[in-house]
Amino acid sequence: MSVIILGIESSCDDTSAAVIRDGHLLSNLISTQQVHEEYGGVVPELASRAHQANIVPVVDMAIKQAGIKLGDILAIAFTRGPGLLGSLLVGTSFAKGLAIAQNIPLIEVNHLHGHILSHFILTSNQTQVPGFPFLCLLVSGGHTQLVLVNNFDDMQIIGKTIDDAAGEAFDKCAKVMGLGYPGGPEVDKLSALGNPTAFRFAKPLPHGLDFSFSGLKTSFLYFLRDNLEKDPNFIENRKYDLCASLQHTIVTILIDKLGTAARKLGVKEIALAGGVAANSGLRDAVMRLGKKRGLRTFIPELKFTTDNAAMIAIAGYYKFKKNEFADHSLTPQARLPF
Ligand code: KG4
Numbered sequence: 001m002s003v004i005i006l007g008i009e010s011s012c013d014d015t016s017a018a019v020i021r022d023g024h025l026l027s028n029l030i031s032t033q034q035v036h037e038e039y040g041g042v043v044p045e046l047a048s049r050a051h052q053a054n055i056v057p058v059v060d061m062a063i064k065q066a067g068i069k070l071g072d073i074l075a076i077a078f079t080r081g082p083g084l085l086g087s088l089l090v091g092t093s094f095a096k097g098l099a100i101a102q103n104i105p106l107i108e109v110n111h112l113h114g115h116i117l118s119h120f121i122l123t124s125n126q127t128q129v130p131g132f133p134f135l136c137l138l139v140s141g142g143h144t145q146l147v148l149v150n151n152f153d154d155m156q157i158i159g160k161t162i163d164d165a166a167g168e169a170f171d172k173c174a175k176v177m178g179l180g181y182p183g184g185p186e187v188d189k190l191s192a193l194g195n196p197t198a199f200r201f202a203k204p205l206p207h208g209l210d211f212s213f214s215g216l217k218t219s220f221l222y223f224l225r226d227n228l229e230k231d232p233n234f235i236e237n238r239k240y241d242l243c244a245s246l247q248h249t250i251v252t253i254l255i256d257k258l259g260t261a262a263r264k265l266g267v268k269e270i271a272l273a274g275g276v277a278a279n280s281g282l283r284d285a286v287m288r289l290g291k292k293r294g295l296r297t298f299i300p301e302l303k304f305t306t307d308n309a310a311m312i313a314i315a316g317y318y319k320f321k322k323n324e325f326a327d328h329s330l331t332p333q334a335r336l337p338f
């Protein structure tokens, strides 16, 4: 019998539902909340309310697009954390209610495990999956980690940011340039037209395999302030070079540590995951690193980089195979341990 899993993701500002059959993607619906744009960042209270409005239609559409019936679903996987508590509560409560109504089991998924396991979603484009162990660079709006993935349920953080996440560095620098939210995709787009070595910013490289991005953010701010004193139109005049140089700096910091970690651990496979994995400069740089070192390299399809329920459903599928189900008394956790 085939195993059909419904995945639900509501940890931040995207309401998403996906259906996976035996590891193959049948549907993946994402409703991105526009309401936060005018505030330049996610407003938690507004995010919870938008999830509440979106979740039923999004799940309904995901089931319809998958071409299945509600009764075909064998289990419901949902994001338990980490994320915004109010947002997580909507997804968790909905998942519990539907699981009770359908008399099927619930599966809790750690959002970060979901990002990493997105490499196991099978589609017509994504047919190869990593072999264990592999080294994953996980870069999102809230996290920046190097993870040694020994198995679906055995992952070890070997390096992490000691302050800001890579996505935060993109978003905060974009904000001071007056670009929209989230800033990462904007910086990426403008970078294509700029010179990546036009400007030099601080590149803090803490000891070992850890990362740091707050110094870069500060150096970027001071650099803008100094130049704006001389030329009030500095940002407008040089935005392409500013974005290209910023992106180049962030990518260099990430690749430096990924390369060191891969050598230290002697892994044969590397992978990239999380929202910042959508960045074109980073995708190219990871591909180049893999090629240079002769490593099997996995870059996720764009739709599996930023938050999506397909990654929650695939993580749920592998837990289902091990009969790892969740109790209905569990609560979402804003700071769920890795
Ligand atoms: O994984 P994700 O969707 O949400 C979290 O779990 O945090 O990641 C969102 C982050 C944001 O910081 C966003 O700016 C960044 O991913 N991002 C990008 C790009 N697309 C999304 N950063 C750089 N370049 C992109 N193309």
Ligand code: ZN
Pocket (backbone or CB within 6 Å): 111, 115, 140, 141, 274, 275, 306, 307
């Ligand atoms: Zn995420």
